[in-house]
Amino acid sequence: MTDVSLRTHAAFSSPVGERIRTRAALTVLALVFLALVLILPLAAVFTEALRKGAEPFFAALVEPDALEAVKLTLIVAAIAVPANLLFGLVASWAIAKFEFRGKSFLVTLIDLPFSVSPVISGLVYILLFGAQGFFGQWLAAHGIQIVFAVPGIVLATIFVTFPFVARQLIPLMEAQGTVDEEAALSLGATGFQTFRKVTLPNIKWALLYGVLLSNARAMGEFGAVSVVSGHIRGKTNTMPLHVEILYNEYNFVAAFAVASLLAFLALVTLVLKSALEWRYGGELAASGRH
């Protein structure tokens, strides 16, 4: 294993390592940088949230508008994440298990949302479904509201989380090849049986990994959702939007209290993600880290 040999090299002074002082200096520099950039902001969220003690902290979390925001965030994630899970499975089957021309172009298209500003991801739905949008008049005539309402928030969330599951599965399924599936089919399994009993067990941890990342993004998305939400308190405010409103009202303790809830969610995501990497690293490996 490269990892082991690397570390035995590092254990004594060898021509391929740096001197112990250089090593210590670089390590300290890297750790100080990480503490400043990563740890300090995280600590600031919790400190600011508890600045006035526990009482205002919890009061901000159980206030009706905050609860509505939590509820909406959960609803949006509950729709967007399964939608992307299904799409990810379907797309990676078509892309990873078959050879066809234009494959890499298709993968690029799936990755597109990563390179589009979240604000533009929201804007596209305003241009389609807004009052002045392509379908605006038709929707108004039929009494359907998409933007500045929950459907728009869900659509924008699906847009920004679109590639997460698929890009996790495609490289792994490509690396696994089609031999197992071909064996199952030749033994008389149906296509769906093959998928459920052969393919799915092979990819389950990578799938969970993709779902985890896509859920974190779905619950935390701000830019795209902010554009389509209309910021109606208690109605179309997700948690990140609620944080912004509280902050703009100079209600800092409440803003940081709700923010700390989101930060806690991020920490849980990180712990689960690392646990998956440490425990099932080999089964995620072909898919890289991101």
Next chain:
Amino acid sequence: MTVPPSSAWTPRFGFRRSPSVLPGFGLTMGLTLTWLSLIILIPLAGVSIRSAGLGWEEFAMLAWDPRTVAALKLSFGAALAAAAINTVFGLLVAWVLVRYDFPGRKLVDAAIDLPFALPTAVAGLALTALCAPNGWIGSLLDPLGIKVAYTPAGVVIALVFIGLPFVVRTVQPVLADFDQDLEEAAATLGATRLQTIARVIMPALLPPLLTGFALAFARGVGEYGSIIFIAGNIPYRSEIAPLLIVIRLEEYNYAGATAIAAVMLVISFFLLLVINLLQGWNRRRSGLAV
């Protein structure tokens, strides 16, 4: 164009594919293309149709409006600066994580992904709290006359936070896989450690460094949530392009919003192309998918 050797190639949904015994290509490819078109392609096409509808002169007037140009300059300039900072520190962090052993290394490694997991609005709030004149960092810099919050420097700080994992996670696997025999060979041939690093290791790390730089840059250009709190959003000075899109939308100036979005999309697609080429180079050089 080469003619496929086998007559078994069947054109289906415009894709020519190689023969395979696995079922479900038609169904899964059909679903993939439908879902992709509905959620991503048709909405994005809306932006280009809208901007085409503006006519060239109106489009140019909107896109070359001085406030828009200032915002675009800030978005791209700050993203460039932050990506450059992240390339240096990302390399340092990746180096320390791969090559050196220290207590808590795994924990630090897991923490690198915090910016991916933390909602951008929370990051923005936290960085503002730190860098404001009364914050932990701001109160140290204030007596020195350095202002970070509510200036373009704040935008760079936010983007350093957002972009760090991109560089670390692209460099890390390549460095871990780097064959140390090459370093030993260089050392036995009389190279100093610095020569080995400059002539043997750095050429191998160049493709992932450039890829990480481009990914961080592309993400930074479109970033919204983490910036708007810390930037102060002063027009012509610390107002980013995505925020200007939001402002135009709130003024119901759809044409103005669309023009800025179109400019950003064109540049993002160009960046995406560059990133794809870099990743291809990366794979050929290291055999790793990053």
